[in-house]
Amino acid sequence: MADRLILMGVVGRAHGVRGLVRVHSHTADPAELAAYSPLLDDAGRAFTLVWKGEGVAELRDESGRPLADRTAAEAMVNTRLYVPRERLPAAGQDEFYLADLVGLAARDPAGAPLGTVATVHDYGAGASLEIAGPNGASLLVPFNRASVPAVDIAAGIIVVAPPAERLVAPPAAEDAP
Amino acid sequence: MARSVWKGPFVDGYLLNKAETSRASGRNEIIKIWSRRSTILPQFVGLTFGVYNGHKFLPVQVSENMVGHKFGEFSPTRTFTGHSADKKAKRG
Numbered sequence: 001m002a003d004r005l006i007l008m009g010v011v012g013r014a015h016g017v018r019g020l021v022r023v024h025s026h027t028a029d030p031a032e033l034a035a036y037s038p039l040l041d042d043a044g045r046a047f048t049l050v051w052k053g054e055g056v057a058e059l060r061d062e063s064g065r066p067l068a069d070r071t072a073a074e075a076m077v078n079t080r081l082y083v084p085r086e087r088l089p090a091a092g093q094d095e096f097y098l099a100d101l102v103g104l105a106a107r108d109p110a111g112a113p114l115g116t117v118a119t120v121h122d123y124g125a126g127a128s129l130e131i132a133g134p135n136g137a138s139l140l141v142p143f144n145r146a147s148v149p150a151v152d153i154a155a156g157i158i159v160v161a162p163p164a165e166r167l168v169a170p171p172a173a174e175d176a177p
Numbered sequence: 178m179a180r181s182v183w184k185g186p187f188v189d190g191y192l193l194n195k196a197e198t199s200r201a202s203g204r205n206e207i208i209k210i211w212s213r214r215s216t217i218l219p220q221f222v223g224l225t226f227g228v229y230n231g232h233k234f235l236p237v238q239v240s241e242n243m244v245g246h247k248f249g250e251f252s253p254t255r256t257f258t259g260h261s262a263d264k265k266a267k268r269g
Contacts, residue, residue, distance in 0.1 A: 125251035126238030127266035144269035164206035
């Protein structure tokens with residue numbers, strides 16, 4: 001996990017003629033992206049981001065110089081901006097970064113492999129994990145203590161106790177699904 | 178136009194029966210439903226439903242502040258491009 005990079009934003013189009021760029025922030029609060037500076041690009045160059053307006057930012061290189069002009073800004077289009085995982089603030093009790101959960105190996109309580117966490121869904125009704133099985137099938141489990149009794153980020157393992165399923169199809173007289 | 182108050186909230190009747198059965202069993206289970214149109218009632222709080230979105234049954238853990246909404250509101254049918262990079266999930 002030490003050298004893992006998390007994608008936090010992408011540079012959009014150039015803005016004006018003074019080296020400003022539009023930046024698409026992937027943080028929960030877009031303005032928070034500047035707080036994660038310095039941001040790294042794919043080549044390992046570090047940039048400090050300073051917001052100059054809504055969605056418009058100035059990128060400064062390691063020596064503190066901003067992009068010189070629009071040509072330099074256009075050269076930055078589609079540059080991905082990352083931060084090392086260890087720079088994210090510590091999560092609270094029973095909280096986990098989605099970036100940490102994705103990729104964990106899922107095992108059942110007996111230790112048998114179930115697959116890998118492919119996606120974390122969260123649409124306002126509690127998080128749920130989508131586990132991609134070895135045969136291509138996927139398993140969706142709610143992210144609660146009953147279904148996921150143990151999460152070990154350091155070991156890269158979660159224990160999953162798949163809940164029983166009760167299918168409730170409408171009666172035959174109702175409109176069929 | 179809003180639904181008339183005298184009718185009460187709409188919910189497919191068979192859901193109520195299954196929810197009662199599930200609650201009585203006390204097991205860790207998902208009730209898979211197609212009924213996205215049903216209103217979430219106070220009787221459903223604490224249960225987990227798998228609400229079909231046309232592709233899969235997304236788990237919906239019903240909490241008190243979801244009462245009055247429809248099941249379909251929590252199981253989007255369109256492709257979601259991704260959560261924010263620093264988003265956290267809380268284990269319920």
